[in-house]
Amino acid sequence: MEDGAFCGVFDGHGKNGHIVSKIVCKRLPSLLLSQRNALARTYTEVNDNTFQNDIERIDGELRPSKNFHIWKEACISAFKLMDKEVQLQKKLDSSCSGTTAVVIIRQGEDLVIANLGDSRAVLGTITKNGVTAIQLTTDLKPGLPCEAERIRNCNGRVAALKQEPHIQRVWLPHDDSPGLAMSRAIGDFILKNHGIIAIPNIYYRHVTSNDQFIILATDGVWDVLSNDQVASIVWAADSEQAAARAVVEAATTAWKKKHPSAKVDDCTVTCLFLQKKQHVVVPVET
Template sequence: MGICASVASEIHDDAYGQENAVYYREIGNTNGVQVIGSTYSHPGSKGLNQDSAILFQGYGLEDGAFCGVFDGHGKNGHIVSKLVRNRLPSLLLNQRNAIAKISKSALNTSSPKQSERVNGELVVPSKNFMKWREAGLSAFKVMDKELKLLDELDFSCSGTTAVAVVKQEEDLVIANLGDSRAVLGTKTENGIKAVQLTTDFKPGVPEEAERIRNCNGRVLALKEEPHIQRVWLPHEDSPGLAMSRAFGDFLLKNHGIISIPDISYHHISPNDQFLVLATDGVWDVLNNDQVISIAASADNEEAAAKAVVDASAAAWKRKFPNSKRDDCTVICLFLQTRINMICT
């Protein structure tokens, strides 16, 4: 699997525009190029839309893709989510290209390969996955450092989640930070089935809570919202972060909040139809099966993301009519031509 090294040097922070959700193509002539998905973002009722998203077609390889959704929070959450969206794709590819130049003996191969079963067979990640994994860990670390060095912006109590997927040929590399989510729609005898590819990293997850408490952070819920565990400083009732991993949030970085992503692998099988990445505003009101069904039933690839967002907005009004609606952002990345899809 070759990597197009020239791509990274051509990416600029302003190339994506200022929209919350953008579709970017790294292709010379886009005439006749197949649309591989869609992205859409809709503001909630809390103020500025703090979500950002990018679907990058032609990433790394001509048929490769990068997709990522970023859910900002705090006073400057809308800024940090866009900064990460605009910078992370090129930073990741730069790291991957640098690693490709290093000899095998110099690579850190101590991390065990994560295998998975596809159609009953055990699939081991490719060597390229191990390089992308190392690149991801490095890129996320550098990204967080770059945010901290922006002295003119205060990210002490502002940050963003990130869930990003890199597609290279039949490999999917999934990097997850926070409580946005990636779900796969795969074809079965009974229609399209939802397969969750990421873990929602919230303070209530036992392993996450243990790490935070070991760093003297506090994990507890407010009386008025007992279902939401939050992270607090050791001796202050602030800031009350509702996730356990994020970019930014530097006030809590010494108390268990980390910017280390969980990076996993999935080999694309002929039955795998599409991916949905979405911020938690979607998952708060729709479950995995509902989202996958909506995306699969959309008229075409370009309409899929908006269909999920529209359904989410309607579900918010129906389920929580007296609550402020969260921002909702979705990417749908199609892995097969839709003519092969079976929707029930």
């Protein structure tokens, strides 16, 4: 991508979630680019008022370029197509398996973030108090009122297990399964008629000289480390790879302390430095 970068994190769940996440990781970038190029040929003008209203802006200051609208539509279209491609995999049972997806697209000073599920994107920016973490995405879980409303309107059930009262899950109307802990995903087709969707939330940020890095990580990291803790770890690292590895190590240690008898949840991290020449971004995971 000219004058830009793309990176993503995909967190599989269920019996075949690791397969689904690998398929999405390999295929989604090319789908996004092809959808973007197709839309760029058809969009000649976009009304400025459309941009003003049809967007979730993180910084609240600068209006995004018209290129954002194309990327937004491309993301939504590509995620839907990706979901369909997974469903059409004849030798893959993804009825109760799927993946989250959080991706960052940077072109110049424009930052587009697409999020599906409970992975998260966090920005590290410099303020008078030092490095500060800004959460770029919302964790899309069944406990969110708007997500729960959609699920219940589709006859899905939202409820927590007695042993995990703090975790809301999605269940079939008349069966205590599968208990999905996120409200959007690629895959999980048994719940696609009951409110689980593959439509990402899209966000925009104008990158400034104060913005230093972006962290993409699975929920296993955010369950045990705060945004500020992770930002501090990344700020102290010399490279993207070292930063990602340090976050994974810190999250793994925190998991073992917090849940000594439990299996460590998947902790996958990708870091993108904004104020230096872009490097190849390699995810680090447990």
